[in-house]
Amino acid sequence: MPAFPHSTSSTAIVVAVPPALSLPVIEAEFPRRLHPYWPRLQEKTRSWLLEKRLMPADKVEEHADGLCYTDLMAGYYIGAPDEVLQAIADYSAWFFVWDDRHDRDIVHRRPVAWQRLRFRLHEALDSPRDHLHHPDPLVAGFADSMVRLYSFLGKKWNARFARHFHAVIEAYDREFRNRTSGIVPTVEAYLELRRLTFAHWIWTDLLEPSAQTELPDAVRKHPGYRRAALLSQEFAAWYNDLCSLPKEIAGDEVHNLGISLIHHEGLTLEEAVKEVRRRVEECISDFLVAEKEALCFADSLADDTVRGRELSAAMKAIVANMRNWFSTVYWFHHESGRYMVDSWDDRSTPPYVNNEAAGEK
Template identity: 30%
Template sequence: MLEEVLWSLRSACPIAPRLSPYADPVQEWVLDRLARLGLPLDGATRRRLERAGFARYAGRLYPDAGEPDLRTLATLFTWFFLVDDACDGPDRLAPEQIRALRAGALTLLREGPRWRHPGFGGPLRRLLVEAWREPRRRMPARWRSRFADAVAHHLDGTWREAVAKEAGRPPSVSEYVELRRATSAAYVSYPLVEFATGRTVPDAVYHHPLLRRIGELGNDLLSWYNDLASLDRDVATSGGHNLVLAVAAERGVPQETAVGLVADRWRDAMARFVVLRASVPSFGPTWDAAVTAHLDGVANAVRGTVDWTLESARYPVPDTP
């Protein structure tokens, strides 16, 4: 049933799929770069990362980026997924270690690579230094601050989830939805649209209530789809941090019923997303092209997550309906 739901939601997604022509060569480049930066890549690890296809994920979200910029974006995506594995895997970091990682990463993003933090070093730090070099050089200070704030929000959510898991406290549905908006890293991906397109948005427009609500819905859509795809794994490891599990516990229904309820919730959110996206007013000739690029980026994040989830070996979903 779960596989059927995933494929039916993909069919119901009105956003057109896109993929950069550079995605596959960039994937090979990233794997070679990881080895040069000192990440331990034995044959099995390299195959796992290759089959996960993080560069293809970046290529779906930023299909118009040139090959050099897609290399930067794919490196950033790889960093976030490696951090996710470190914080949420079977040998996951303790909450205090996640706090130290957060502090170190933010020191690097805000102060530059010369500043160091004792809780953040080794290959993960070198990878972030590499990934951050070009955005730091090219993007304005207000954008760099906005991106660092998004990373802080994401890693704080990762820490809060780790604390809840350690305490054995599963979340309610409302608690989970709010926390998931942080742990998904969608809010980190949105500013990167400006880097990929070269069209920056002023803070007043970026934080406009309507654009914020569209971004929130986009975050929910990609997060809930991912929760459906990772349900079998999350049953054993998530401590209740999965929307299906939270709905099942709160409503007192079987998981199979909760899957259907989450799928209905996803369809309702998608309908609202489409209506709100179509209702965005003009912000004037100076900013309309950048706003359109931003909204397209949010939509690509939703559809790109759906398509990448179904093709990536990171999730055990059959590759045919």
């Protein structure tokens, strides 16, 4: 099938999914959708990366489009106003660059640089306007993203988002310590930490400005909603682990569900791949059940009030986007240059990263 039916390219690209990573149920039952703003989104995020100096100009030119960061977001937050999707896409691109800096700080043993960045991000999260002109582009770019994301909904949503992202920063610090110490977390410890390093609740929070509605706690904490949200994110995290395993073994990683299974459960590599795949497939089937429960709950919200009807419509849009996460994540992993390890000159060093000692200056 075409990798991107809506691509701006005149040539349809057919992506060959390796059998070990192929999920026929996704290809058959989770149709791929794309926000109509995507071509402009791609162009503007590329410009934003340059403007904020988050990637060197040559790497933006050579790699930005092929990394497909905007494709991922444009396939998820369907229905979002253009300015909301643009802010999310820029933030997502920043997140990937941050993840790469974190990885390089680990690889090059730069604990001082990492701790400095960690504390600056905590500060920028709480007072982004004070950090818009910070000399570290990663801090300034993050502050720019936060000012924009905080402008869409109310103070309560902003405080929740900040609380969730403070936890993500601390999870990245735990991963830093694990990796520099060679500690492979147990399966249960890894799964708990992965929900934070993958930022499960951040991407879920962003479904609300996309639907232009801040959900009340009673809706967000409903079991059907929570379970559907969690399963969509678990699928993404574990499928990412499945696809990233060669890259992370090459890079002496310790944070991957497959690696934890090998190290602590005594599985062979082949057995670990099968077990991660089993969990991924279970996420899909469990989501289909949770999705029905969440949609039934959405129907029940549509009472005789305007507010009830608005909440019902917003929740249905959000649950539909949870479903979109499955297909957009799936195809992202087979189209993005981020996972094409076999094409890299050095399997442990991604060609799109700045491998210099950024952050030590």
